[in-house]
Amino acid sequence: MKFLKNTFAFVIPLTAMLISFIIYIFATNILDNYKVTIASDYSIVIITNTPLIKEDLTSLADIRVEKIITLEKDNIITNIKSNLSKSSIDLLKRKLPHFYKIKLEVFPTTSELDTIKNTLYLNKNIKKVEIFSKNHNSVYLLLLLLSQISFILFTIITIFAIIIISKQIRIWFYEHHEKITILKLHGASILYSSSTILKYAIFSSLISFLIVSGLFVYLVDNINVLLPDDLEDIVKISLTLENSLIKVFLLSFGISILTILGVLLKYKMKYD
């Protein structure tokens, strides 16, 4: 009974933290999928006098530039060359400015697109900037907000969970102090002496992982519990179950082991 009570004091904060983590995974996944859906709904085309040094253009409005595609002049010339002589076409090829299409790593908001346009115009080499985009601003910003709130929530819960878990581990060390002392007097290392506490922590982490994994699998299979039917047409969830479960597993055991090592180090400094 005492063991269960002690374990619960460890399992509850850890489970709360893992649940906040899967909420964050869902929110991020929804946002990422939405970004993919709207990714082709904007286009930034620039016209320059001289060839653009692509390496100089790494980010715009704090968004990393994914790639800059050179638009071939031949396509433009093909459309008009029927009425021109070969020498005129050659001249045109030399005189025509250079065309580029910029792809960003993240879908830009309307205000970011304005900033991008202004930033590009600061470059004297750029003659013209044309931006074509559909307005997805409100949905995109809401999803972005959801993702950021879930991350902040996850961070706060993690901090509180670590505080509660470390307090529980300290209680375990206090309860097992006599046993640890006896084992150390017989030449055991601190890690060996506190193996019972390590077992408690591993057992608790496993319970938390199993609870949250069960919940996660259920939610992935029954997404309508999380998203109303109407919203399912707009946003999608496509999670790789294995990858997400590995993340939950690593977080569950990682946080437990790191916290226990921290408390262990403090204990060792005090009593060794």
Added chain:
Amino acid sequence: MIEAKNIYLSYDENKYIIKKGNFSIKEKEFIFIGGTSGSGKSTLLKSFYGEIPLKHGNLSIAGQDVLGINGKSLRRLRKDIGIIFQDYKLIKEWTIEENIMIPLKINGYSHDISKEQAIKLLSHVKLSHRQGYYPNELSGGEQQRVAVARALAHNPKIIIADEPTGNLDDYSADVVWNLLKGANEQLGITVVVVTHRVPKNFGIRFRQLSIEDGIIYEVS
């Protein structure tokens, strides 16, 4: 086996409990350390297994220098020693054979070998009928016999005992003395015992040291 040259022991810098301690204990000797209460007997014993750090001087236990000892060296030193405490220091939530298995497991023996050895030792201390019992289910004398068995389990070079019969009746005390004599005579283990009451008609050769005002004297 134990060599002390000008050793100083204290819990704080201002007052030394042991001052300029000089003595030598040879292999296979049986030593009693006596003295009045608070004279520093237990402190001296604790310095043998690194529980109290040596302030100055040289103290060598089974070839290992104790001054500034810590970490791996301290663990190695403790593996060479069997310790018996006045309050037994048995782990309450473990059975008595699990308690006896402690030094064996720490020294790297497998669970099966440790258990086999623990059962043999239980028989040696005449507690076979108590196998599977927890320390709290045993009398003080029986608990101390378990502590002796634990101290013998890994065949240590030295056994150090701090008032091993202090809490026991005469019969139980005799049983413990006989076990310690056996360890010394039959197994050749060096035994160092702190006690304020050396048993009469002990029956084997022993040497006695005494501590007075922080000075260690040879009594006999």
